[in-house]
Amino acid sequence: MKIFIMGFGAVGKGVVKVFSIKGNNLKQKYGLDFEIVAVTDTSGTALCDKGLDPDLLLNTKEKTGRVCDYPEYGIPGLSSPEALSKVEYDCLVEVTPTNIEDGEPAKTHMLKAMSDKKDVVTSNKGPLALCFKELVGTAKNNNVQFKFEASVGGAMPIINFAHENLSGCDIESIFGILNGTTNYILSRMAKEGSSYEQTLKEAQEMGIAETDPTQDVEGTDAACKIVILANSIMNMDVSLGDVEINGISKITPESIFLAKKEGYLIKLIAEASLDTLEVSPRLVKEGSPLSVEGTMNVATLKTDLAEDITVVGKGAGSVETASAILSDLISIWKSKK
Ligand SMILES: NC(=O)c1ccc[n+]([C@@H]2O[C@H](COP(=O)([O-])OP(=O)(O)OC[C@H]3O[C@@H](n4cnc5c(N)ncnc54)[C@H](OP(=O)(O)O)[C@@H]3O)[C@@H](O)[C@H]2O)c1
Numbered sequence: 001m002k003i004f005i006m007g008f009g010a011v012g013k014g015v016v017k018v019f020s021i022k023g024n025n026l027k028q029k030y031g032l033d034f035e036i037v038a039v040t041d042t043s044g045t046a047l048c049d050k051g052l053d054p055d056l057l058l059n060t061k062e063k064t065g066r067v068c069d070y071p072e073y074g075i076p077g078l079s080s081p082e083a084l085s086k087v088e089y090d091c092l093v094e095v096t097p098t099n100i101e102d103g104e105p106a107k108t109h110m111l112k113a114m115s116d117k118k119d120v121v122t123s124n125k126g127p128l129a130l131c132f133k134e135l136v137g138t139a140k141n142n143n144v145q146f147k148f149e150a151s152v153g154g155a156m157p158i159i160n161f162a163h164e165n166l167s168g169c170d171i172e173s174i175f176g177i178l179n180g181t182t183n184y185i186l187s188r189m190a191k192e193g194s195s196y197e198q199t200l201k202e203a204q205e206m207g208i209a210e211t212d213p214t215q216d217v218e219g220t221d222a223a224c225k226i227v228i229l230a231n232s233i234m235n236m237d238v239s240l241g242d243v244e245i246n247g248i249s250k251i252t253p254e255s256i257f258l259a260k261k262e263g264y265l266i267k268l269i270a271e272a273s274l275d276t277l278e279v280s281p282r283l284v285k286e287g288s289p290l291s292v293e294g295t296m297n298v299a300t301l302k303t304d305l306a307e308d309i310t311v312v313g314k315g316a317g318s319v320e321t322a323s324a325i326l327s328d329l330i331s332i333w334k335s336k337k
Contacts, residue, residue, distance in 0.1 A: 001032070001033065001034055001035070001090050001091060001329070001332075001333050002035050002037045002051075002088060002089040002090045002091070003034055003035065003036050003037065003089060003090070003091055003093055003329070004037060004038045004039075004040075004083075004084065004087065004089040004091070004092045004093065004113075004118075005036060005038070005039045005040070005093045005095065006040050006080055006084075006092060006093065006094050006095065006096055006106075006109050007040070007041065007094065007095035007096035007097070008039050008040070008041040008057075008061055008067050008095075009041075009095070009097070010318040010321075011095040011123050011150070011318060011321045011322060011325070012039065012041075012093075012095045013058060013061065013318060014317075014318035014319045014320075014321055014322030014325075015093055015095065015322045015325050015326070016036065016039070016054045016057050016058055017054070017058065017318070017319060017322065018319060018322045018323065018325075018326050019034055019036060019054045020054035020055055020058070022326070023054070026330075030330065030333070030334075032330065032333055034329065035050075035051035036051060036052045036054060036057065037049060037051060037052065037087050037088070037089050038052075038083060038086075038087045038089065039052065039057055039067050039070075040067065040078075040079070040080050040083050041061070041066065041067045041068075042079075043065075043066035043067060043068040043069075043076060043077075044066070044067065044068030044074065044075050044076040044077050044078045044079065045067065045068065045074075045075050045078040045079075045080075045083040045086070046060070046067045046068065046070035046073050046074045046075070047073055047075060047078070047083065047086060047087050048073040048087075049087060049088060052070065052073065056070065056071070057070060060074075080096075080105060080108075080109055081105075081108055081109055081112045084109065084112050084113060084116070085116075089118060090118060090119060091118060091119040091120065091121060091329065091332060092109065092110065092113035092118050092119070092120045092121070093121050093122070093325060093329070094106050094109050094110055094113075094120060094121070094122040094123075094124055095122065095123055095124065095325075096109070096124060097124075098124055098125055098126040098224075099126045100125075100126050100129060100130065100215070100220060100224060100240065102130070103126045103127030103129075103130045103131060104127075106122065106124040106126060106127050107126075107127040107130075107131065107135070110122065110127060110135060110146075111134075111135070111138055113144075114135075114138045114139050114142045114144050114146070115138065115142055117142055117143070117144055118144060119144045119145040119146070119147075119332050120139065120144065120145070120146050120147075121146075121147045121148070121150075121325055121328040121329055121332070122147075122148050122150070122151060123148070123150035123151050123154075123321055123324070123325060124148075124151060125151040125152070125221075125224040125225060125228060126224070128148055128151055128224070128227075128228045128231075129223070129224035129225075129227045129228060129239065129240045130239055130240060131239070132227070132228065132231040132232070132239065133231075133237060136231075145332050145335065147160075147328035147331065147332065148228065148232075148328075149324040149325075149327060149328050150321045150322075150324035150325050150328070151225070151228055152178060152225040152228050152229055153178060153225070153297040153299065153311075153313060153315050154180075154297065154313070154314055154315045154316045154317060154320050154321045154324065155313045155314045155315075155317070155320035155321060155323050155324055156297045156298075156299070156311055156312065156313030156314065156315060157311060157313065157324070157327075158229065158233075158299055158301075158311055159228075159229070159232055159233060160327065160328070160331065161311060162233040162301060163232075163233070166301065166303060166306065166309070168305065169303035169304055169305045169306055170303065170304040170305075171233050171234050171301050171302070171303055172273065172274075172302045172303065172304060173234075173271065173272060173273035173274075173276075173301075173302040174226065174229050174230070174233065174234065174270075174271065174272045174273075174299055174300070174301055174302075175269060175270075175271045175290070175299065175300045175302070176269065176270060176290065176297070176298050176299030176300055177222075177267055177268065177269065177270075177290065177292065177296070177297055177298050177299075178221075178222040178225040178226060178270045178297055178299065178315070179216055179219075179221050179222040179225075179268060179270075179297075179315070180208070180294075180295030180296065180297060180314075180315035180316050181203060181208055181209045181210075181213065181216040181217070181221075181295070182216055182217060182219075182222070182247075182248050182268040183267065183268065183292065183293075183294065183295060183296065183297070183315075184203055184208050184209075184294050184295045185199045185200055185203055185209070185217070185248065186248060186251065186256070186265070186266055186267060186268065186281075187293045187294055188202070188203070189251070189253060189256050190256050190260060190265055190266070193253050193256075193257065194253065195252075195253055196248070196249060196250075196251055196252070196253075200213060200217065208295060217247050217248055217249050218245065218247035218249065219245040219246060219247040219248070219268060219279040219280070220240075220245060222268060222270040222279045223240055223243040223245045223270065223279045224240060225270065226243060226270035226271070226272050226277065226278075226279060227239060227240055227242070227243060227277075229272060229299075230272035230277060233301070234272060236272065236277075238277055242277055243277050243278065243279060244277065244278045244279070244280070245278075245279045245280075246279065246280040246281065247268070247279075247281075248268050248281055251266055251281055259283055260286075263285060263286050264283040264284060264285060264286060265283070265284050265285075265286055265291050266281050266282070266283060266284075267281070267282060267284045267290065267291075268280070268281055268282075269281070269282040269284070269290075273302075289308075289310040289312075290310070292312055295314070295315060295316065296312060296313070296314065296315065297312070297313060297314070297315035298310060298311070298312045299311055
């Protein structure tokens with residue numbers, strides 16, 4: 001299976017690392033051979049029909065920061081989406097940065113790949129939160145597969161789990177913590193009694209919060225993810241503008257203390273049900289399935305037949321997120337056998 005990787009940052013490198021670590025194992029276990037035929041970053045593209053070496057890709061990026069410095073097969077300035085027409089591939093792995101204004105450049109990459117009859121796997125929530133129906137519709141019209149497990153909750157299995165393991169159930173609501181940064185901040189505030197500002201600063205120093213943390217702390221990131229879940233698991237037709245969003249920046253140590261006294265934690269909860277699409281700080285009973293600490297993500301699916309089912313997992317991380325991309329790729333490959 002020939003793979004084109006668009007974007008070579010934390011997740012793109014995680015995917016290449018996972019191919020390097022797991023390559024032989026996948027061959028033995030499934031008879032599956034992944035071949036990376038192209039990788040693009042902002043410098044250009046490394047591209048070879050016969051396959052690129054994962055370790056050399058990683059070494060090149062680490063040494064110069066530019067994938068186009070890949071020996072012999074690097075092409076400086078060969079940008080996306082031009083690169084998508086230069087090589088034969090089966091599946092695009094789209095892992096460029098999230099853009100919640102217009103979903104670009106990922107939206108263009110994915111639509112081009114689909115119209116060229118290529119399958120697409122992504123971790124990019126921007127285009128999914130803005131134009132879910134268009135992307136899924138384009139994939140369907142072109143008879144290609146479109147999978148996006150990594151776009152919600154990183155390594156936490158939820159979308160494929162709901163589709164496959166809960167296929168006989170109706171999902172009536174989804175309720176959970178879908179942003180690791182805010183969960184870390186609220187967990188620390190509860191433990192240390194520290195202020196929001198001080199804890200955010202500490203999270204930024206540790207690399208857990210971004211320099212501009214707005215999308216995380218104001219709830220937009222979690223809102224994108226609940227939109228993806230509502231559309232893909234509950235068959236709703238909603239987009240980012242439909243979500244009522246309240247972040248955590250006004251949470252005080254006093255409110256956390258008062259909640260704790262009564263046996264509750266304050267968590268940033270995303271919820272989708274037939275009459276609610278919302279991200280807001282809520283009280284969660286200490287010791288309940290949703291009271292996870294640190295950067296963990298968690299979601300409870302309320303079903304008609306199996307009652308509540310809760311999944312927990314790492315919401316981010318290079319290799320962790322790549323694990324969800326790998327499972328999407330394996331699932332596409334298995335479906336064609
Ligand atoms: N990091 C996580 O743990 C995580 C978890 C779940 C989902 N995600 C999502 O996964 C996606 C990738 O995240 P990341 O952390 O890997 O981001 P990142 O570290 O910022 O990497 C983005 C990569 O995309 C490249 N790029 C930017 N514009 C491009 C363009 N027009 N064409 C081709 N390549 C382009 C960048 O090139 P340069 O290297 O040259 O700058 C970089 O290699 C995002 O949508 C993110 O929201 C991330």
